[in-house]
Structures are given as structure tokens and as C-alpha cells.
Amino acid sequence: MINITQTDLTDWLEHVRIYANNGNIIDYIPALANQQPETIGVAYYPVGGQVISTGQDEYMFTIQSVSKILTLALALIQHGEEAVFSRVDKEPTSEPFHSVAKLEVKDPAKPFNPMINAGALAVTNMIKGRNADEMVDELLKLIRKLSADDSISFDPEVAQSEYDTAYLNRALCYFMKQHGIVTGDVEELLDVYTKQCAIQMNVKQLARIAAVFAHDGLDPDTNEILIPGYVARICKTFMVTCGMYNESGTFAINVGIPAKSGVSGAIMGVIKRCGGIAVFGPALNEKGNSVVGIKFLEKLAEEKNWSIF
Numbered sequence: 001m002i003n004i005t006q007t008d009l010t011d012w013l014e015h016v017r018i019y020a021n022n023g024n025i026i027d028y029i030p031a032l033a034n035q036q037p038e039t040i041g042v043a044y045y046p047v048g049g050q051v052i053s054t055g056q057d058e059y060m061f062t063i064q065s066v067s068k069i070l071t072l073a074l075a076l077i078q079h080g081e082e083a084v085f086s087r088v089d090k091e092p093t094s095e096p097f098h099s100v101a102k103l104e105v106k107d108p109a110k111p112f113n114p115m116i117n118a119g120a121l122a123v124t125n126m127i128k129g130r131n132a133d134e135m136v137d138e139l140l141k142l143i144r145k146l147s148a149d150d151s152i153s154f155d156p157e158v159a160q161s162e163y164d165t166a167y168l169n170r171a172l173c174y175f176m177k178q179h180g181i182v183t184g185d186v187e188e189l190l191d192v193y194t195k196q197c198a199i200q201m202n203v204k205q206l207a208r209i210a211a212v213f214a215h216d217g218l219d220p221d222t223n224e225i226l227i228p229g230y231v232a233r234i235c236k237t238f239m240v241t242c243g244m245y246n247e248s249g250t251f252a253i254n255v256g257i258p259a260k261s262g263v264s265g266a267i268m269g270v271i272k273r274c275g276g277i278a279v280f281g282p283a284l285n286e287k288g289n290s291v292v293g294i295k296f297l298e299k300l301a302e303e304k305n306w307s308i309f
């Protein structure tokens with residue numbers, strides 16, 4: 001077990017603040033281009049304890065690819081393992097998250113894993129609902145349960161901005177539709193996907209979601225089952241193998257915490273049986289991961305001598 005204190009969080013965030021401007025703010029989603037690199041914050045939600053946080057801990061960011069873990073959990077809950085993995089595989093790729101290249105490599109168009117965009121789109125396509133609004137509602141229902149916060153929603157401006165410019169994700173969908181991996185209306189799928197990526201929260205809310213995974217799917221306060229244990233386990237395994245895109249191997253060696261990042265600059269990390277951690281810092285390295293986020297988690301792992309390995 002590790003014990004993380006308020007002083008730890010404050011010291012470590014100050015230690016990594018010098019990296020806040022090392023990296024680039026994403027601009028392929030126009031509405032995110034004006035995120036400020038100095039907006040950094042962190043929160044830790046211990047299982048059975050009180051959340052602690054420091055920095056810009058009220059700042060609402062969009063979770064972007066962190067949502068891929070949550071749609072995966074929902075699809076597994078709704079359809080089970082066999083159905084989900086008939087549409088998406090379980091293997092890491094060495095390609096960037098938006099790559100098209102691997103779709104032509106094996107089973108026609110079956111994405112390698114649910115953490116790259118192609119795989120995430122295939123998973124989102126499975127969410128139950130008669131239309132996009134119902135599908136988004138299903139996801140929000142789950143996220144509100146995990147965060148214990150009914151106010152969680154998406155930022156319509158960021159969603160629209162991504163929807164208007166999602167040429168690559170459109171291409172991935174049409175490619176997969178040709179091969180029967182994606183079904184139905186592609187525009188509707190992009191509508192759901194861009195809204196899921198635009199779901200907004202602060203680090204404290206994200207840390208609470210991570211704490212559910214740390215507690216094997218149970219509510220960290222009440223022990224109620226929020227996600228079946230086997231679903232939580234699958235999600236955490238993907239965090240280790242693919243959660244930091246094509247930097248997952250390096251991150252596993254340097255940090256050793258199952259984690260999922262998003263191009264807004266968010267990272268959620270799962271410290272088994274102990275708690276959930278969320279870091280935000282919008283400047284990204286060339287793989288699309290938050291520089292401050294990685295530096296912070298490296299510091300945590302080093303200071304607490306922590307690795308799941």
C-alpha cells in the first residue's frame with residue numbers, strides 16, 4: 001500500500017511545473033488550441049478516503065481519449081467479452097493513435113485494440129441506444145455513477161469543433177464500415193464519439209473514476225459494484241499495454257502504473273487497491289501524452305518506489 005499526502009502532491013507538482021511549457025498544445029481540434037500550458041493540476045482519490053488535490057483542481061478539461069476506457073467498460077457491460085472482441089483485438093500497436101496503417105494488416109479492418117482511434121470508434125459503435133443522444137446518455141449515466149457526480153456532461157463547443165474537422169476519424173469509420181466492423185450511420189457514430197471525447201471534468205472527478213478501477217470496479221466509498229470485476233481488470237490491462245499510445249512500453253518501465261491519457265493533456269492512473277490519480281497539463285510530447293503528467297507520475301513512482309511490476 002502507498003500513502004500519498006497533500007504535501008506530496010504539492011511538492012511533486014511544484015517539482016514538475018518547470019516542464020509545463022515543454023511540448024505542444026494540440027491544435028487539430030480547433031477548440032482546444034487555446035488551452036494554456038500553465039494550467040496544471042493533480043488530484044488523488046484514495047479508496048475509502050478523502051480526495052486531495054492541488055494546482056488548477058477546478059479547471060474543467062475535456063477527457064478526450066481517456067473516454068476510450070469508459071466506452072470499453074460500457075460495451076463490455078452491455079455486450080460481454082466475446083461480442084466486443086469480435087470487433088476489436090487485444091494487441092498493442094507501435095503506431096500513433098490515429099494511424100490508419102494497421103487496419104490493412106490482418107483480419108480485414110479489425111482494429112488492434114480499443115485504445116487507438118479505430119478500435120475506440122468500433123467500440124463506441126456498439127453502445128446501446130436508438131440514436132446518438134441515447135448512446136451518449138448511456139455513457140454519461142455510467143460516468144456519473146463512477147464519478148458520483150450527476151453534473152458531468154460534455155462541452156458542446158469542443159464536440160462540434162472536433163466533429164467539423166474529424167476527417168481522419170471519418171476515414172477510419174468508412175474503412176471499417178466497408179469491412180463490416182462498423183455498422184449504421186457513420187455521421188451518427190462520429191457525433192457520439194466526438195461528444196464522448198468532449199466529456200468535461202476536473203482532476204478531482206477524474207481521480208474518483210480512477211479510484212473505482214483501483215478498487216476493482218467497486219465504489220471507493222460505499223463498495224457498491226459499479227463495474228464488474230472482470231471488466232475493470234480488462235480495462236486496466238489495456239491501460240498497461242496501450243493506454244499511453246505508442247509510449248506505453250516506456251511508461252510501463254519508467255512508471256509502472258496502469259494509465260490512460262488524452263490529447264487535452266489529461267492522464268488518469270490506477271494505483272491498485274490504493275486509489276486513483278488524475279493529472280492535467282495540456283502541453284504534449286510527440287506521442288500525444290502530457291509532459292507534466294508523465295513527469296509527475298514518474299516522480300510519484302520514484303518517491304514511493306511504486307510499480308505494479
Ligand SMILES: NC(=O)CC[C@H](N)C(=O)O
Pocket residue numbers: 063064065066097098117162169197261262263264288
Ligand atoms: N488521443 C486522443 O485523445 C484522441 C482523441 C481525439 N478526440 C481524437 O479522436 O483524435
